[in-house]
Amino acid sequence: MRKLMLGNEAVARGAWEARVAFGSGYPGTPSTEILEALAEHEEVAVQWAPNEKVGYEVAMGVSLSGHRALVTMKHVGLNVAADPFFSSSYMGVNGGLVVVSADDPGMASSQDEQDNRFLAKAAKVLMVEPCDPEESRWMAREAFALSEQFDSPVLLRMTTRVCHQTGVVKPQEREAWSSRGYLKDIPKNVLLPSHSKARRFKVEERLVRARGLSEASDRWNPILKGSADIGIVTSGVSFGYVREAMPEASILKLGMTYPLPIERIRLFASRVKRLVVIEELEPYIEAEIRNAGIPAVGRELLPFTGELNLPLVEEALLGAPRHKVTVDLGGVPMPTRPPTLCPGCSHRGMFTLFRDMKLRVMGDIGCYTLGALKPLAAMDACMCMGASVGMAEGLEKFGGPKEKGKTIGVIGDSTFFHSGIPGLIDMIVNRSEATLVILDNRWTAMTGGQPHPGTGKDIRGNDAPQLNVAQVCRALGVQRVREVDPFDLEATRVVLEEELAAPEVSVVVAVAPCILGARLKKGEAVQIAIEECDRCGACIRVGCMGIHEKDGFPSVDPDLCTGCRVCAQVCEKGAISLPGVGRA
Numbered sequence: 011m012r013k014l015m016l017g018n019e020a021v022a023r024g025a026w027e028a029r030v031a032f033g034s035g036y037p038g039t040p041s042t043e044i045l046e047a048l049a050e051h052e053e054v055a056v057q058w059a060p061n062e063k064v065g066y067e068v069a070m071g072v073s074l075s076g077h078r079a080l081v082t083m084k085h086v087g088l089n090v091a092a093d094p095f096f097s098s099s100y101m102g103v104n105g106g107l108v109v110v111s112a113d114d115p116g117m118a119s120s121q122d123e124q125d126n127r128f129l130a131k132a133a134k135v136l137m138v139e140p141c142d143p144e145e146s147r148w149m150a151r152e153a154f155a156l157s158e159q160f161d162s163p164v165l166l167r168m169t170t171r172v173c174h175q176t177g178v179v180k181p182q183e184r185e186a187w188s189s190r191g192y193l194k195d196i197p198k199n200v201l202l203p204s205h206s207k208a209r210r211f212k213v214e215e216r217l218v219r220a221r222g223l224s225e226a227s228d229r230w231n232p233i234l235k236g237s238a239d240i241g242i243v244t245s246g247v248s249f250g251y252v253r254e255a256m257p258e259a260s261i262l263k264l265g266m267t268y269p270l271p272i273e274r275i276r277l278f279a280s281r282v283k284r285l286v287v288i289e290e291l292e293p294y295i296e297a298e299i300r301n302a303g304i305p306a307v308g309r310e311l312l313p314f315t316g317e318l319n320l321p322l323v324e325e326a327l328l329g330a331p332r333h334k335v336t337v338d339l340g341g342v343p344m345p346t347r348p349p350t351l352c353p354g355c356s357h358r359g360m361f362t363l364f365r366d367m368k369l370r371v372m373g374d375i376g377c378y379t380l381g382a383l384k385p386l387a388a389m390d391a392c393m394c395m396g397a398s399v400g401m402a403e404g405l406e407k408f409g410g411p412k413e414k415g416k417t418i419g420v421i422g423d424s425t426f427f428h429s430g431i432p433g434l435i436d437m438i439v440n441r442s443e444a445t446l447v448i449l450d451n452r453w454t455a456m457t458g459g460q461p462h463p464g465t466g467k468d469i470r471g472n473d474a475p476q477l478n479v480a481q482v483c484r485a486l487g488v489q490r491v492r493e494v495d496p497f498d499l500e501a502t503r504v505v506l507e508e509e510l511a512a513p514e515v516s517v518v519v520a521v522a523p524c525i526l527g528a529r530l531k532k533g534e535a536v537q538i539a540i541e542e543c544d545r546c547g548a549c550i551r552v553g554c555m556g557i558h559e560k561d562g563f564p565s566v567d568p569d570l571c572t573g574c575r576v577c578a579q580v581c582e583k584g585a586i587s588l589p590g591v592g593r594a
């Protein structure tokens with residue numbers, strides 16, 4: 011039987027075939043669909059974690075129980091989980107543990123382009139890299155056995171194009187595998203320095219054994235014999251481009267990229283006139299090859315940033331591209347679709363206020379990061395998940411007396427549960443006077459509407475325990491916690507002003523569900539009394555697709571407008587209203 015599957019779905023399928031008992035992770039493009047697909051198998055326990063570190067640690071506990079576990083995340087998620095990732099390398103596993111890192115070359119939806127192959131090497135964890143959905147299936151499946159064979163977590167390194175390509179997969183029967191049972195082993199599992207020193211040698215021993223497999227395996231690291239004029243070493247999605255650009259070449263396709271089979275590469279190199287390495291992002295493989303004294307080129311032929319594609323690889327190998335990446339819309343230019351908050355988004359009013367109140371806004375990652383874009387332009391910084399809280403604390407402390415009461419941190423609710431809480435604790439105990447706004451829209455909206463601890467749903471949509479953001483803040487010790495309706499601009503402004511003026515840490519929780527996540531019915535569109543409009547443009551500057559300028563006047567698109575009335579509230583002339591409700 012064959013099936014069309016997304017790379018991410020194929021990973022879930024492979025894990026299921028390997029009888030994985032448990033899957034965890036935190037959403038993040040391009041990894042999110044893996045757990046969602048795994049959750050379709052009722053017999054597997056699947057859950058979202060509040061962050062990647064916790065997801066990793068729960069999976070590690072499952073592994074200790076003797077069962078197989080999968081944990082998924084995007085590349086920057088592995089930074090969050092780096093502590094258990096590095097340490098678990100010393101502990102090893104009981105039931106197989108497979109860690110998916112979905113890297114994002116080209117930064118389609120990420121703040122950086124880090125190449126996590128270096129993290130596998132730094133942590134001394136085995137790494138495999140599929141090139142398409144069928145490989146994603148079988149590599150995910152086999153990675154569990156590898157993990158047990160070498161007593162190591164295995165990093166399944168995906169990239170955007172592998173995660174999100176659809177291809178033919180050959181699903182197999184499930185393995186006959188059952189739990190190994192819990193094994194108490196204190197010297198192995200309690201990482202006291204004295205134990206770790208012994209484990210350190212075990213790590214090296216296992217890498218020697220794993221290198222042996224990597225060197226010998228035609229399955230993991232196949233050689234495709236071709237012309238002796240050129241030999242290409244490649245891995246992951248780049249393999250597809252190489253095959254298409256130069257089908258006649260000899261190719262060493264690396265599926266296991268840590269440990270690298272350096273003697274296999276040396277032998278391959280000795281049989282060709284010229285060795286070229288085609289890999290996306292950093293020269294990870296190439297550097298190892300050159301370090302081993304094997305002459306090779308690669309980096310100088312390729313761009314140092316972004317995804318590869320067929321024309322780029324053709325240019326590198328043939329001197330000029332033979333294909334172009336084009337989308338033929340029959341002569342019609344491709345419309346641009348700049349990212350923007352949805353009509354009816356509960357974040358828009360808050361950012362309109364931030365802008366109009368001229369606040370210094372330390373932002374965070376989520377849909378609301380779009381508040382940094384024009385016409386709102388109401389976010390001054392955004393670094394990584396959870397950072398808004400600490401950065402607001404730091405900036406407020408040293409922002410200067412004239413800016414007192416002007417610094418605000420803004421964070422989404424999923425991000426608050428992910429990594430905002432320790433920052434808030436820091437604010438409390440270090441006597442910060444900054445104000446934190448938590449945008450409590452009840453969903454992890456940015457990544458497609460996954461539930462989080464404040465949603466009250468689990469990954470399968472069943473009811474789940476629900477944490478209340480304001481209660482959590484009060485329980486931590488914040489004395490000033492206020493809840494507001496972010497669609498009521500005036501009331502929210504008053505609360506913001508009061509909390510910014512307070513000489514102690516304060517939290518404002520903006521409670522309004524995500525219109526998409528909560529599947530809210532679109533309300534009736536607002537209407538404009540054009541004769542009262544003085545064309546000041548305030549309504550356009552809320553940055554909503556539902557209202558735009560036409561012939562010098564604002565015009566409402568009734569199909570998009572949800573009737574949220576943010577534009578109505580900024581209209582000083584009172585020219586915008588909901589039918590039957592009267593003016594704002």
Ligand SMILES: Cc1ncc(C[n+]2csc(CCOP(=O)(O)OP(=O)(O)O)c2C)c(N)n1
Binds near residue numbers: 037084375377453
């Ligand atoms: C460490 C890390 N993990 C995951 C992501 C992907 N990601 C970006 S924002 C976000 C959460 C957004 O949810 P929330 O804070 O509730 O804001 P919303 O999008 O709902 O407005 C996620 C999961 C990331 N950027 N970094």
